[in-house]
Amino acid sequence: MSRTRIKICGLTREQDVLDAVQAGADAIGLVFYERSPRHVSLQRAVELVRLLPPFVTPVGLFVNAPVAQIEQACSAIPGLLLQYHGDESPEDCARVPRPWMRAARMAPGFDLLNFAQQFAGAQAVLLDTHVEGYGGGGKVFDWSLIPSDVPAPVVLSGGLSPANVIDGVLQVRPWAVDVSSGVEVSKGIKDAALMQQFCEAVREADARRLEAQNGC
Numbered sequence: 001m002s003r004t005r006i007k008i009c010g011l012t013r014e015q016d017v018l019d020a021v022q023a024g025a026d027a028i029g030l031v032f033y034e035r036s037p038r039h040v041s042l043q044r045a046v047e048l049v050r051l052l053p054p055f056v057t058p059v060g061l062f063v064n065a066p067v068a069q070i071e072q073a074c075s076a077i078p079g080l081l082l083q084y085h086g087d088e089s090p091e092d093c094a095r096v097p098r099p100w101m102r103a104a105r106m107a108p109g110f111d112l113l114n115f116a117q118q119f120a121g122a123q124a125v126l127l128d129t130h131v132e133g134y135g136g137g138g139k140v141f142d143w144s145l146i147p148s149d150v151p152a153p154v155v156l157s158g159g160l161s162p163a164n165v166i167d168g169v170l171q172v173r174p175w176a177v178d179v180s181s182g183v184e185v186s187k188g189i190k191d192a193a194l195m196q197q198f199c200e201a202v203r204e205a206d207a208r209r210l211e212a213q214n215g216c
């Protein structure tokens with residue numbers, strides 16, 4: 001069993017990046033969507049990424065962005081993983097030759113298997129709750145909507161917090177979890193203790209999975 005990877009999204013401040021790394025984040029998310037309260041400029045993103053140690057991945061979140069903007073971000077931030085969180089088509093997602101994942105907006109009736117097949121070039125599908133706007137709404141969706149045979153690594157997202165992430169990991173068994181609102185004091189301002197609790201809860205869930213697997 002591989003441990004559950006952790007992405008903390010929507011970082012805007014140096015101290016939050018340091019605290020996220022200290023807590024054990026595997027990836028940090030930088031929101032390049034101008035309408036988000038967590039939006040960062042490219043210059044700011046570059047400053048934040050400079051604080052990352054090796055093996056912590058910067059993720060750039062885009063919503064229907066022009067290709068030139070994505071290319072500019074990729075040139076400025078080597079190693080940027082792209083998160084497409086809008087209405088991008090599979091062709092849109094493949095335009096910039098970088099690893100990418102595509103967000104699915106989960107709601108009753110949504111055909112996730114078909115979606116994952118359409119976006120077969122993705123490194124992962126990120127499952128977020130269907131909310132007004134595009135995401136970061138802090139709302140949980142019904143995890144029973146997720147089929148057991150999604151043909152791509154799953155990143156579970158949408159309203160996760162230290163209080164519910166153990167259940168999420170045990171029920172969904174995702175490749176990774178992604179959190180934003182659930183570790184914030186206000187939009188774009190993270191809380192060190194909440195990030196720590198979130199990462200500890202994921203470790204606890206992994207330990208319980210391992211125990212169950214070993215029949216303890």
Ligand SMILES: O=C(O)c1ccccc1N[C@@H]1O[C@H](COP(=O)(O)O)[C@@H](O)[C@H]1O
Binds near residue numbers: 038182
């Ligand atoms: O964070 C945002 O403001 C945002 C804006 C537009 C699209 C996605 C956004 N955030 C992503 O939404 C999910 C769920 O976030 P939350 O934990 O429910 O707040 C997550 O992947 C964020 O990266």
